[in-house]
Amino acid sequence: MSSESRKSKKTIAVVFGGKSAEHEISLLSAKNIVNALSPEKYDVVLIGINPKGQWKYLEEAKTLLNSGKLTQFSESQKNTKDVAVAPGNETNSLVVTGESHKIDVVFPVLHGPYGEDGTIQGLLKLLNVPYVGPDILASSVGMDKEVMKRLLRDSQIPVAKWVSLRSHERSQYSYQQISQQLGPTVFVKPANMGSSIGVHKVTNESEYRKAIEDAFQYDNKIVIEEQIKGREIECSVLGNENPRASLPGEVIVRSKDGFYSYDAKYVDDNGAEIKIPADLPKHMIERVQKTAIQTFKALCCEGMSRVDMFVTDDEKIYINEINTIPGFTNISMYPKMWEATGLSYNDLIDELIRLAIQRFERDQKLKVLKS
Ligand SMILES: Nc1ncnc2c1ncn2[C@@H]1O[C@H](COP(=O)(O)OP(=O)(O)O)[C@@H](O)[C@H]1O
Ligand SMILES: [Mg+2]
Secondary structure: OOHHHHOEEEEEEEEEEEEEEEOOHHHHHHHHHHHHHHOOOEEEEEEOOOOOOOEHHHHHHHHHHHHOOOOHHHHHHOOOOOOOOOEEOOOOOOEEEEEEEEEEEEEOOOOOOOOOOOHHHHHHHHHOOOOOOOOHHHHHHHHHHHHHHHHHHOOOOOOOEEEEEEEEHHOOOOOHHHHHOOOEEEEEEOOOEEEEEEEEOOOOOHHHHHHHHHHHOOOOOOOOOEEOOOOOEEEEEEEEOOEEEOEEEEEEEEOOOOOOOOOHHHHHOEEEEEEEOOOOOOOHHHHHHHHHHHHHHOOOOOOOEEEEEEEEOOOOOOEEEEEOOOOOOOOHHHHHHHHHHOOOOHHHHHHHHHHHHHHHHHHHHOOOOOO
16 A cells, blocks of 8 residues: 555544434444445554443444444343543544544534434543534434424424423323324334434324333333324435535335334334335426425535425425434435435535535634634
């Protein structure tokens, strides 16, 4: 290898796992991302977070990554050193358990709470290293389904009608009162979660009660939404100041749960069919892309996000949610929609890394003190 290419070789720290119900999905995503980081261009430092929230790195992280399972993951943490991370003295360097690593970019591959919600982004900002994906603010508002909806409403972007409840207000409404406001079928979900964990389709009082109790296991705040009858369309967005949108994809749900549930996503092989690109007329593709970019901007996103929406028979678009660290597994929509748009998985990862550096360099120019 020439000295020039060695110099331009970047070190990427891939952080994966995490204290999240989506832990195993993160392992699958991280494995794919690591495989896509070509060794000619990148050195990879693995940092794995186990379900207890303990950090592991290098060899131990590799074991965690390859285990692929929660159980083996916990087994391997016996008698291991804890990992401490601190900013290094050089720019873009991290001190991990006493050893200094030059890190060009951190790729947080953590889904759901403690990863997609601004927490790791806050840590990385303090560590002063570039990282892939939206910043602290966008991550946390994108994670919180209630705050997200309020911001979208403020930007005149349609969302399903909703009621939000805090834990101490759980008995405030009966199903009857809720259905008078939102219709006979409602969706109950934790405000902060993902992968359909704690999400319930509800059509009567007893289902409503059970759904509320379950959703409150995952968050102190829940949202209850009117049902939107429409096709589930998703669109990938990529970029900083001038984000672009991919061709949309569609999830055709076949699950007995009647919605895109956890089982339909990860357990039942026939739970859902993915269609990329979605079979939509040209004018609808353009509207979906435009709405996805508006949503991305309204939620202050940069880097990447997957915008999920419902498209009704009468061509109305409702935003369902945004995923600021979307899945990167073999079957994940985000990279597949880019592939269909002409951007390969490897080129997408390169572009995400480039965007992380561009944003970091831009923000480094900001003054932190009055001169
Ligand atoms: N208001 C709604 N109307 C119709 N279906 C919904 C609604 N909200 C959620 N769903 C169904 O539940 C699934 C999971 O809900 P979502 O809000 O996307 O949660 P998660 O963040 O866990 O993916 C959606 O993909 C969809 O199938
Ligand atoms: Mg979803």
